[in-house]
Amino acid sequence: MTVGYSLAAATANATTVVRLLLRWHGSVWQLIYRESVVWILLNAFASCIYLFIVKDSSFDDAYKRFLYKMDSLPIEMTLIFLLSFSTSTNLTRWHATFGLLVWPENVAMMFNVHFKDSAVSPNVALRIRRTIVRYLMLAYILLLRDVSSNIRIHWFPTMEKIVECGLLTSQELSLMRSSRMKRTACHYWIPFLWILQIVKKRYRKQNKKASVMTEEGYDQFVEEIISTRGTLGDILSYDWVPLPLALTQTITFFVYCTLFGNIFRLQSRIILQYKTNSHAEAIIVQGISNCFLNVLYIAWLRISQVIVNPFGEDPDDFEAEYLLERHCEVLNTMLCSPQEEVPFAYKKPAED
Amino acid sequence: MTVGYSLAAATANATTVVRLLLRWHGSVWQLIYRESVVWILLNAFASCIYLFIVKDSSFDDAYKRFLYKMDSLPIEMTLIFLLSFSTSTNLTRWHATFGLLVWPENVAMMFNVHFKDSAVSPNVALRIRRTIVRYLMLAYILLLRDVSSNIRIHWFPTMEKIVECGLLTSQELSLMRSSRMKRTACHYWIPFLWILQIVKKRYRKQNKKASVMTEEGYDQFVEEIISTRGTLGDILSYDWVPLPLALTQTITFFVYCTLFGNIFRLQSRIILQYKTNSHAEAIIVQGISNCFLNVLYIAWLRISQVIVNPFGEDPDDFEAEYLLERHCEVLNTMLCSPQEEVPFAYKKPAED
Amino acid sequence: MTVGYSLAAATANATTVVRLLLRWHGSVWQLIYRESVVWILLNAFASCIYLFIVKDSSFDDAYKRFLYKMDSLPIEMTLIFLLSFSTSTNLTRWHATFGLLVWPENVAMMFNVHFKDSAVSPNVALRIRRTIVRYLMLAYILLLRDVSSNIRIHWFPTMEKIVECGLLTSQELSLMRSSRMKRTACHYWIPFLWILQIVKKRYRKQNKKASVMTEEGYDQFVEEIISTRGTLGDILSYDWVPLPLALTQTITFFVYCTLFGNIFRLQSRIILQYKTNSHAEAIIVQGISNCFLNVLYIAWLRISQVIVNPFGEDPDDFEAEYLLERHCEVLNTMLCSPQEEVPFAYKKPAED
Amino acid sequence: MTVGYSLAAATANATTVVRLLLRWHGSVWQLIYRESVVWILLNAFASCIYLFIVKDSSFDDAYKRFLYKMDSLPIEMTLIFLLSFSTSTNLTRWHATFGLLVWPENVAMMFNVHFKDSAVSPNVALRIRRTIVRYLMLAYILLLRDVSSNIRIHWFPTMEKIVECGLLTSQELSLMRSSRMKRTACHYWIPFLWILQIVKKRYRKQNKKASVMTEEGYDQFVEEIISTRGTLGDILSYDWVPLPLALTQTITFFVYCTLFGNIFRLQSRIILQYKTNSHAEAIIVQGISNCFLNVLYIAWLRISQVIVNPFGEDPDDFEAEYLLERHCEVLNTMLCSPQEEVPFAYKKPAED
Amino acid sequence: MTVGYSLAAATANATTVVRLLLRWHGSVWQLIYRESVVWILLNAFASCIYLFIVKDSSFDDAYKRFLYKMDSLPIEMTLIFLLSFSTSTNLTRWHATFGLLVWPENVAMMFNVHFKDSAVSPNVALRIRRTIVRYLMLAYILLLRDVSSNIRIHWFPTMEKIVECGLLTSQELSLMRSSRMKRTACHYWIPFLWILQIVKKRYRKQNKKASVMTEEGYDQFVEEIISTRGTLGDILSYDWVPLPLALTQTITFFVYCTLFGNIFRLQSRIILQYKTNSHAEAIIVQGISNCFLNVLYIAWLRISQVIVNPFGEDPDDFEAEYLLERHCEVLNTMLCSPQEEVPFAYKKPAED
Structure with missing residues (x-):
């Protein structure tokens, strides 16, 4: 778990310093007490x-x-x-x-801005939005399973576990497995491809009105998805080539x-x-x-x-499970809450 | 408060050096006098x-x-x-x-360049422009509340305080609270989304003349907003994962x-x-x-x-309240001052 | 071969440390045992x-x-x-x-998103897709032959070897050789050019429906190809100007x-x-x-x-042959597996 | 003034080294002779x-x-x-x-490429081009006045001085002053906004032929202007937050x-x-x-x-006045010299 | 001349190390033998x-x-x-x-992709392509003359020398000299401007078919040219402001x-x-x-x-003349070799 102490270090006075020194969780004391005891015993011996x-x-x-x-x-x-x-x-x-561990807000906002709900029925629109959320979460989980021992061992030891969580349908899982890639390879890019293809299949209407995205909007969205995938992919490279x-x-x-x-x-x-x-x-x-x-x-x-390995299980490592929860919440708020009520003050604002 | 001394260090001669050494505010003397006195007393003891x-x-x-x-x-x-x-x-x-703490000028200029005032009535245009200013300020405040102890404690301890300042209507506040996110999560991205949606709702006219932004202009504006949000979001990550x-x-x-x-x-x-x-x-x-x-x-x-924490309350920390005041002033000038009088010298300029 | 030990270093406890120290492959022990023995013998002498x-x-x-x-x-x-x-x-x-050694996924995804299979007959579409895979692999091989002694000596000592692998037709080889460039120069950019030209020849239809890519899609694809080529080209520069x-x-x-x-x-x-x-x-x-x-x-x-040379044959050098195999597999999955079955859950997803 | 010695250091032989050591202007000898004399006198004392x-x-x-x-x-x-x-x-x-102190060539070239002189009368075209040059110079001067003590004190102590130089009309000055911003704030972004608005007012013709810029050209130009402004703005931030x-x-x-x-x-x-x-x-x-x-x-x-302050008055500091002269010359050549004579060799070139 | 030894350092074994140590050209021995002899003589003295x-x-x-x-x-x-x-x-x-010394391949590929040969007669198309090559080479030469003593002194001491090489017509030279800039200023940006203007004059046809570039293609090409010019221009800045x-x-x-x-x-x-x-x-x-x-x-x-100066004449400096030769060869191959024969295997490729 990442150990935050930014607010505690807002001012650099004596109290702050003492309080920082006395923290236990994620502290140097927690790191060294075992080694120190061993070393002292060796000395005595x-x-x-x-x-x-x-x-x-x-x-x-x-x-x-x-x-x-x-x-x-x-x-x-x-x-x-x-x-x-x-x-x-x-x-x-x-x-x-x-x-490199970019957050999915940019992709979600880009989708939100360019997706035209009125082109499809409200039910279908919501279903598309929910699928986008699912696929984004899925991409993060597939990636983190490969680099974070915690996610792999305690959260999603098998792909079936992800299906149980409702983030993957069994139909999608079998599709994913039908690909020619080795099972051990990381499939994190597949959900990104699916997102793009869902929209592509639905937006490429001759009739402009019936299309859920404009040509330019779709291109911007593609750009964002591909740059996000690229950055996430670099984490795999980092993992593959350590110091x-x-x-x-x-x-x-x-x-x-x-x-x-x-x-x-x-x-x-x-x-x-x-x-x-x-x-x-x-x-x-x-x-x-x-x-x-x-x-x-x-x-x-x-x-x-x-x-050395920021995705490990030490107290100072990145808290992958917190990230997943957070992303899930933010994506749901961004994409699946009702989109209609854009506030807009018609009255003269106060700062006039 | 940031302590500037660039102009004082313009030339590196003896006077400059002495004057720099004698500064008190934000100086090393201010930082160490307490510790030094304690240390001397301990010595005497x-x-x-x-x-x-x-x-x-x-x-x-x-x-x-x-x-x-x-x-x-x-x-x-x-x-x-x-x-x-x-x-x-x-x-x-x-x-x-x-x-990472980008300034909002780029977003404002982009809006200014692409927004076509003539497509709506002057009153509505001004109202839209004012709302953009409000939302930009709101995004900065929501972000800074999360990282700067000063802004959170002394300026905007509650969201209601922001409403009082006229930067948020109570309607908007309740909308913000109706989202599914935890209250403690940072909502700084919501105003950015609102900005984009206001324009989208108004610009997506079939009739090109009545649209406040062209397709391409809107896309550039989206790009700018999303990249600004992304950079600001990185501050949260920095805050979340300290050294x-x-x-x-x-x-x-x-x-x-x-x-x-x-x-x-x-x-x-x-x-x-x-x-x-x-x-x-x-x-x-x-x-x-x-x-x-x-x-x-x-x-x-x-x-x-x-x-360690540049958003704290030490003399050398970033002066968040100064930034907010400055942004407010610049945004108002850029967006809300009359836009008509573009100067353009028809006479032969002097350098001919 | 790159030696991965990230998962082994997930937690920093005593067992991990001992296990890391005892690894032989790619270890410091493997590196120094010869020198150390020589040095001890010299001492004895x-x-x-x-x-x-x-x-x-x-x-x-x-x-x-x-x-x-x-x-x-x-x-x-x-x-x-x-x-x-x-x-x-x-x-x-x-x-x-x-x-700099970017992976080809971005190019492949970009192609996948913008390529309209329905514009040509299924057979032709598959052939185009396979050619894209071939050319991408070809570009990597031509580049790696120039910088990696392993690829040059053990895998593809002559261009004919590449033809044997089916990644290059003899017709293409003779075309490549007919260019005015010296044989020793690196031709890695030629496949990239070919990719773009194949699409260009086929997409520039007056009839929009019959075109395999839209104007904007093609432009985005060109951007991606050229930026990939640029990054790969920098590897040659790095190789040309060592420390x-x-x-x-x-x-x-x-x-x-x-x-x-x-x-x-x-x-x-x-x-x-x-x-x-x-x-x-x-x-x-x-x-x-x-x-x-x-x-x-x-x-x-x-x-x-x-x-010093990350493309050499030391245990810790980049494993060029693994990279090639991996790229081949991923590209085939991405581009040549059936594209139709985009999964899309019409039922209410579980997270509701 | 920046002290260049690159050509003198082309080859690293004895003569070069001696010649470099004997330079006085901007040399270490010029920097330390006073301090050294004082120090020797103190010693003697x-x-x-x-x-x-x-x-x-x-x-x-x-x-x-x-x-x-x-x-x-x-x-x-x-x-x-x-x-x-x-x-x-x-x-x-x-x-x-x-x-960060980007040179204005990119903006000028972008303008040159996208501006269609034939859409307006030659006189008006020249006037527009001259105004662009003026505004670009103005932006640099307004910025440098804020960071460079030399420019502020010796060159443009008041805004009226700029008017005298013909780079600002009095009409523009009063417009600039009518803005709500504090006088002490830096207005360097105003000329950039003016440039965009002049073109916008003239190009947004319904009739495509009468427009001085195409939609896409204008968008690229906006991009360039805004990125230039952003980079220049960062100099202000650097100045505002010193070490x-x-x-x-x-x-x-x-x-x-x-x-x-x-x-x-x-x-x-x-x-x-x-x-x-x-x-x-x-x-x-x-x-x-x-x-x-x-x-x-x-x-x-x-x-x-x-x-410490590269815009100061030490011999090694950036020569702001040289930069201004250079930019003025280059911008005039780029934008205001006759644009018609594009050379194009119809005869077979020599390298055939 | 740059001294490459990457392949020689592929594996780090004893032979490699000894062979590297014994190299003379560009070696430390070549650098120090004179100084060392002088120093030993001084010692003896x-x-x-x-x-x-x-x-x-x-x-x-x-x-x-x-x-x-x-x-x-x-x-x-x-x-x-x-x-x-x-x-x-x-x-x-x-x-x-x-x-910063970017290679011109990106510009050439961008041109190649977007240039439509069929819009003009084959002769004219070839002439345009050759002119592009000439101008690109010219830009590099003008730039390198300013920073590399070798190019300036031994290769192109006067502009007339460039005309002799056939890279510049005398008509172009006089045009270049008619500009208002000082002769000593670096004109490396002029060829870039010419490239853009040649295409602009020829492509801006009302009739889409007769145009050599589409609107979007031209914009991408402009982007690439301007970014290349910007990067090359930074070399001048680096040269102007040394350590x-x-x-x-x-x-x-x-x-x-x-x-x-x-x-x-x-x-x-x-x-x-x-x-x-x-x-x-x-x-x-x-x-x-x-x-x-x-x-x-x-x-x-x-x-x-x-x-200190990488464009000097030391053995380890960048080999500017090699670069020019290489660029000339690559550009000619890319742009002036027959463009028609795009290979495309219609038969089932071997990897099936």
């Missing part, structure tokens, strides 16, 4: 190993030299570079994907290695720098200060992972 | 604690070791990276949002932690490096030089916070 | 040379001083900068190229030099820092920790090399 | 204060400790980050603004502080490192090497300041 | 001066202190930042310029200063660190390791210089 096994054994010196070595690797800057590179690349992609897997692997692997290495670095600092202090004090002082940077690295990595 | 409680107590050594540790954390570079990353991401978004909350939280939390940590780092420097000097001198020398960097970090963080 | 030849010889001191010197060169940051610069430049280009060779050379050369230099740096650390330890221990400790960074550099360089 | 006042006084030690402290602040990286961030943000904006003032202030303030601090750092190096040398030698050696970096910082800051 | 003049003289100590000082300047990071900033800015511009000269100067000056300073740094390391070694060994060890970084800086700077 490593400490125990040292204290009860290695210490005072014959490996003690070698172990300490190993820790020394780990501590001097110059990886901070490399890590920061890698993480910003990865996050900014993923973020750019995330935004671009969102921009190179090697890039994602490199960054993930490297950050986890660093975090793992940091366990030994922390050890080394605790063991070696505070020889003269009590062990407890060393652990506290070192633990707190080191945790700080490690939590930052975990947080940054997690953020970059979360936005 | 920490010093007092050391001087009167810790010093010469049994915790003195442990405290000093803790300070030493804090001082050696390699976080400067990480901080700078995080802050530039955050600021540049937010700035890109800020600019993109501004680019991942986790990113904002991470950066904010990390910078505040660093600032908090810097209190101890300053302490450590004052206490430990100047053992041989008088304490007063150490405080002055260290305080001044350390304040410098901390103020920079605060300023940078604050700037990045201020531009 | 250098160690042997030192141990059996240089050590205790008269060159020992000079060699050690040389190693010292290598160890102190400040190249880490430069390396990271170069690698991120190169990767991000290449990645931008990679994405842009992908965006400056000097840039690629500099980065590659510098990274390999650094990796080579790191062999001596590793040597120096092993030899010089652990004078007091056994040689075996030093090799293990130093080897493991140093390998880490070097593998990262190799991985990063390899990634940047792999995405 | 600080040295004198030390030599004649502080040295050997009781403050000597404290002063030296202060200098030591200044020398150890880690600000180099922060400074470089800030400066590249600022310069690249400003440069992006600078380019975008330039891209947040706080950002500019922070960067400027911080760089100047650093430069000021560097005076003490230089001092500290001269005083403390060369205790054993003669003071003169220390000053020379230190002065030269330190100057180098400081001049770089000044240069970078100045560049970023100069490009 | 400085060493000689020290060895034979300064050494053992009274200046020895002061010189050594100066060298020490040079060695400690923290400029590596600044240098890397400056160089990446400069290269990436120039590269962005380079790509954008290339994107601020100050930026280029700063970067160039600073890098050369650093390289010059590095001579002394190298000296200092050779002289001071290896006091105990033989001078020869020190020179070898230090020389090799230092050369490495300096060659990188030279290479990077040279690359950034080479791509």
Whole structure:
């Protein structure tokens, strides 16, 4: 689910900042608490190993030299570079994907403006309008099934499920399946074609009066449908060609290695720098200060992972089911509510 | 309110620079003075604690070791990276949002060019033109209510307020409410639809002379309206899908932690490096030089916070109420002032 | 072949991350295992040379001083900068190229919408439709032969191969060759021209009924064809003007030099820092920790090399042959399946 | 004035580079010589204060400790980050603004192509063409008066000045002033509206032959005019919403502080490192090497300041007056030179 | 000349990489060999001066202190930042310029599709087509003369040269010169205007059959011509407003200063660190390791210089003369080859 906080960030004062930091849902705390706990347990485990096994054994010196070595690797800057590179690349992609997921209002308005209800009987007009709504919803669902795991798994695992929802008749489903395409291919463009063909079959009357759309109106409508289909189709391309897997692997692997290495670095600092202090004090002082940077690295990595696939099931991913509900409501209002009552104030308006 | 300083920066000489630095409204000084004072007080407080409680107590050594540790954390570079990353991401978004908030001149000009006043009586023509202005303003207000806290809270808390302003008749309001959509949904597209339908109802005459728009003119007008609606609609999407909350939280939390940590780092420097000097001198020398960097970090963080939501109430945010006033004035001039007097110099112009 | 992992990255939890890291095909492991092995062997070789030849010889001191010197060169940051610069430049280009490779659905839908089957006999209509499919496929193949080594070498080494596939008649081939252009030039625009001319010859009937496309429909179709050709043509430009060779050379050369230099740096650390330890221990400790960074550099360089030419034969390159198969299937479904059965639910749909 | 050096940089050899470096007009030397001199004088002044006042006084030690402290602040990286961030943000904006300042050739060509001179008498046709030129120039002047301090102050301080130039008749001026808009608002869109209305009034003849533009031609012309107006209007928006003032202030303030601090750092190096040398030698050696970096910082800051407002009066700013002269010349050639002599070679051309 | 290496980089294996590195034409080696030799000679010269003049003289100590000082300047990071900033800015511009240099295929296809040969006699039709080709070529040549030093100097130093090539008749040249524009202004838009006017004069027949273009076809053609002219015109703007000269100067000056300073740094390391070694060994060890970084800086700077003006004469610049030849060939094929033989397979195609 997308997590909105725009209104909460309207003014940038102290209260806002604190309130933003304390949010849980979709927050960085929710993202990292598991990793952080694991990392702390690993730290404790490593400490125990040292204290009860290695210490005072014959490996003690070698172990300490190993820790020394780990501590001097110059990886901070490399890590920061890698993480910003990865996050900014993923973020750019995330935004671009969102921009491609156009909303169907333009198509609906275009239809509304150019469709002449009076050319057919009121019943038929309403039926056409409802079919347009159905087909638009259908196109979105067919597309989202392909990119969003949530829609595919929880909402419409089979095409029959869509028929149950009333968005597809079984006749249409069998027609769709009779096409020569593989079942696994995405058929999201078929409803768009159907929309155009329904209107084409009905509008191409010799008699201009009986036609539901003018020639020019139909052309504009075609333009809009095809540009909408094109933009939605780009989402499939984006899905088909992700960032190179090697890039994602490199960054993930490297950050986890660093975090793992940091366990030994922390050890080394605790063991070696505070020889003269009590062990407890060393652990506290070192633990707190080191945790700080490690939590930052975990947080940054997690953020970059979360936005790799914006149609996934993370809290910050696009809420595909919300979108579908919203589109359904808006399309019904736009196309199927009575069209007659256009308000028009004949009285002198107040601003005169 | 947007803070303009373009003319003040026309030439880049010393006076300009000094004058720019001394501005208060919308300045960085206004942004950071509160944080800076708090930070200085915290510093003083920490010093007092050391001087009167810790010093010469049994915790003195442990405290000093803790300070030493804090001082050696390699976080400067990480901080700078995080802050530039955050600021540049937010700035890109800020600019993109501004680019989406198209001005209504294009729609108005398109209407003006294609509307044939002579097809209806002068009174009706003026009434139509006024209604177009009203609906355009209404669309902007409905949209801005959704994204700008200022417009929603201080200007149009309820729809009735808009009716009072004369931009909406109560008949239109009830029509708007009779739609099936949820009340909380944004209805900004309804006025656009109304504009198109008013013209459509009046222009679709069989008799070409009596029609207020030609077929082609109407199509161009539809194109313009729909593209304007589309761009405005993208603002809603931007508002709906902000930058991942986790990113904002991470950066904010990390910078505040660093600032908090810097209190101890300053302490450590004052206490430990100047053992041989008088304490007063150490405080002055260290305080001044350390304040410098901390103020920079605060300023940078604050700037990045201020531009997260460009429709908020910070001094540098887009001035939605100014925009509305400006649009109202321009639309009235464009559409409702007498259209007859097109100037046209029949005499030989001067440049011959 | 493009390596998809979007669905696998739907949620960002531990299992996903581990599963992603363990993928082999298209992974970073596949990319770097050869280089890494070579680099380790070189390391072993250098160690042997030192141990059996240089050590205790008269060159020992000079060699050690040389190693010292290598160890102190400040190249880490430069390396990271170069690698991120190169990767991000290449990645931008990679994405842009992908965006240019438009899919033919828009053209096909446009044709479908505007083509009036009833104007000609069913057989002729089907033949026209099939010819359109053939020509669209032909345009893609001619283009991809020029940019994708795979298509050129393994799929269509000669034009006769295309004739064999039935996508080109020998009559058309000879016509194509009779043009004045050099054989090596890319003729990808010819099929687009043919598509337009076939329709033009058939549609320009005086009798409106007998025309397969209306005037306006044809114009929209021309627009779509020409914009598609323009976008595809940009791929040729991209191919013709790569990133400056000097840039690629500099980065590659510098990274390999650094990796080579790191062999001596590793040597120096092993030899010089652990004078007091056994040689075996030093090799293990130093080897493991140093390998880490070097593998990262190799991985990063390899990634940047792999995405230089997105139409090459690396696992992460665009899968041109898959694209061709897919386009062929979609175009056939769109254009050549029976067009009559437009579904249209006359019964009240379920969502009422 | 824009400073062109493209031809001088055609080949990148040594001569070119030296010649580019030695340019004065619009050069970095012109930008920084004043600041550099001031900075050197401040340095000398600080040295004198030390030599004649502080040295050997009781403050000597404290002063030296202060200098030591200044020398150890880690600000180099922060400074470089800030400066590249600022310069690249400003440069992006600078380019975008330039891209928005479209040239009027497209509008003029569109008019030329669609205007039918034969529909009116030659005199009237020429008069219409001249009026179009006047109005286009007028639109540019009204716009540039709002954004360019040079045009507003030195060229057209009042609207009457424009009337004097013959680009506006007094009748038109009074019409413009009779509009309801505030005088301070920008009226740049009025001439565009006038252009459209002049043509509309003359072309909307029932008789097709007597019309100066066809329906479709007029529509294309309207499209072009409105898109030009839209792009020019965006310049006003850019001018209205600059980069947040706080950002500019922070960067400027911080760089100047650093430069000021560097005076003490230089001092500290001269005083403390060369205790054993003669003071003169220390000053020379230190002065030269330190100057180098400081001049770089000044240069970078100045560049970023100069490009904040591209319509200002710096040497590198857009040369608004040159643009106006150029547009006037091109528009006159395009629209008002005799249109009859279209060349057309009836003989076989040479390339046969 | 543009240096293509896409096919050579199809797969990223070791052979490819080595082959790419060994290329000479357009390579980094070609770019830097002169500078590198100069730099090495300067180094040798400085060493000689020290060895034979300064050494053992009274200046020895002061010189050594100066060298020490040079060695400690923290400029590596600044240098890397400056160089990446400069290269990436120039590269962005380079790509954008290339994107603006649209190819004339779209215009030619649009003409081909809409031009009705049967409306005029075959001879006249061919003559019109040839004239279109001539004018398109002319527009490109006039434009490229203004931005490409190569075209201006070596190919078409005077307009008469173009007449000699048969691309311009002397009648057209005198017409072009009779316009009121300054001779130095770029007239590249005139041929576009001529193209439109030729068609306009011939197509605007009352009799539809005798017209060479339909109304709608002509409008689409106008659209295409004007958009092509607009894009080409942007190249002139890019040429007119380069990156601020100050930026280029700063970067160039600073890098050369650093390289010059590095001579002394190298000296200092050779002289001071290896006091105990033989001078020869020190020179070898230090020389090799230092050369490495300096060659990188030279290479990077040279690359950034080479791509400042993409129409220059460097190996990596756009090959304007190749473009002209290619366009000429393609346009001739598209427009002047016999148009009748549209292939159309009446037999059942093979894929059935």
